[in-house]
Amino acid sequence: MNQFICRKCKAIYPLDVPRWKCDCGSILDIEFEPVFDLEEIERRKPTMWRYREAIPIKNDENIVSFDEGFTPIIEVIFHGRPVLIKQDQLFPTGSYKDRGASVLVSKIKELEIKQVVEDSSGNAGCAISAYCAKADIDCNIFVPEDTAPGKLSQIQFYGAKLNKVPGTREDASNAVLKAAQKIYYASHSWNPFFLHGTKTFAFEICEQLGWKSPDTIILPVGNGTLLLGAYIGFNELFNSKIINKIPKIVAVQAINCAPLHTAFKENLKKVPKINKKDTIAEGIAIADPIRGKQIVEAVEKSNGDFIVVDDSEIKESLKEICKKGFYIEPTSAAATAGVSKYLRKSKYHEIIVSVFTGHGLKTTEKMLKL
Template identity: 35%
Template sequence: MTSLLDRSGREYPLGEPRWRGDDGSPLMVAALPGITRDDIDTAVRSQWRYAAALPPGLGRPVTLGEGTTPMLPLEIDGSVVHVKPEWFNPTASFKDRGTSVMMSALRHQGVGEMLEDSSGNGGSSVAAYAAAAGIRATILAPASTSPAKIQQSRLHGATVDLIPGSRQATADEAVRRSTSTFYASHNWHPFFLQGVKLLAYEIWEDLGFAAPEAIVVPCGAGSLVLGMHLGFGELLASGAITRRPRLLVAQPRNCSPLAAAFAAGAESVTAGEWSPTIAEGTAIARPVRDREVLGAVRASDGAMTTVTETDIAAATRELAARGLYAEPTSAMVLPAVRAFRQAGALRPGDTTVLILTGTALKAADAVSRLLD
């Protein structure tokens, strides 16, 4: 029977409300067999069409219609790639994929009140799905978070507490409060990754039931990297594909602990001082699943790169000039593509998918500064 596992290998019941192992490490759902195209419920117009790929014990889905975002062609310097604009999700970011599955599990487990920490998109997603699930939510966010994201969380009925200091300070405060309120962080909770992995299934279906050669993603804590790793790993296990896509990962140079660890050949990140970045959604100094993220990139024969603030700003403007209003966190995949091509990690003719994780409508203050 499927269970939860911590890093030491200890098993925990799948239906038990918990956010980390007894050893303090993050939990993962034990390996699942994956599905094939015959298991897709084609009558469902959301990511729940792939429900057969999820672990048991979720109960009735908490869904707002997340998933089934379009895949669009985009020419970059003469070569065509595919982009997935994830702002077509209900709260305008990819986080809805994970939140939908996480909230389904929490409601089924009888959790009535929960705590989340977020730099914005995760918090507004949790606020919306908590409202849909009838769960009381408190969101901790850095005081510097874009006001549009805070406004959305509050309007959904969540309590929002703004925390002075860095994004890491907010995460530390959330862990401190977890002794009194159930902590359902999108960075810690294992069922969140189960929702994000469904994006891999969707890309596979979008491409005519085939895997791309490469996927380019922005990365902070790394849930998108791990979701792609899990989803395509399951498709490989089920025989639906014959190889994993290479995971090509971008971080802002001002806050790039995972890229630094990857370049050093390390298994985990090293504590360090980082600078603020316009890509607020990726400003994670100590990602809790660092070992798993680095392992996923290496298992796919992937690569990591860093992007300067100047290039992130230019990419935001360039995508907007082409009709794609991506927040800076998302936009850094554009210069990353160019860097990966130059390094040989992307080759001519590769089928490549870029994930645009969220919209600039929710980062209005940061984007307005680009017009000055």
């Protein structure tokens, strides 16, 4: 049965009516039966849409795509140890968010919605703007005023309206919620269609490993859209008997903004309110993640862990990675700093996959300061 489901009050809703949250106010998930025909998949173009029957869009004509995805997975040596890194900085808008935007905007087109709002620390706004430009959908992006200029310029060049909100990332979220009372909210954190795009990250990794699951994946986490998508993707492959285990998920947060790490380590029932401090990992500086509890549960169920890294570890890792010929933004280097930390206590033969989530060219001003 394909439908929205609220895990809190158990309400269900059809997928073909515009909606992004439950009437009880809670987040929604999508119940969906994916189909994987491996031979057919392998014959198709190397894009994330090769898993077409596993993506909940009805008609092919509504697909909004730049032939994105199936990014390379490259071995990178960390302190003498090989780690496989998915090159998601190579997406059309320069971050993995295109996975979610391609599916969410396809759904928006399918619903014949002509205008959307979204809030973002930058990259999700870039992705939603680009795909809305392709689909000819009006788009209004709310960002905190200190968003990286490269991301602001991208959003505007795609033709979206930019709303710079004074204050923090949380102030931008509050501002968009008002606008979302009248206009459809193309939210990467609330809207579960976004996660049914980011789940292709897991499909691609398993296919690239010969339809096997890695032992461990290490991901940066703010709102958890990559982590939760990956968790859905690995579970769908596991339930379809294509892989025989779910990898251990290791989530990395910046020590200056780590509410999920605290909830996990202190075994709290709720994600705590924190005193957020500045970090160069702007993309994961999320003090109050909407799907916080879900993220902590996914990490727990996978037998995973949380790691925190500070700004000096992030800067050091960024420089190390760039010296190897990759150019990533500081938020992505939070994950690679987490990889270095994790390796100190990991088993030698573990197959570890991590990711470069965003391109360095988006944050030139920050990079110059370093």
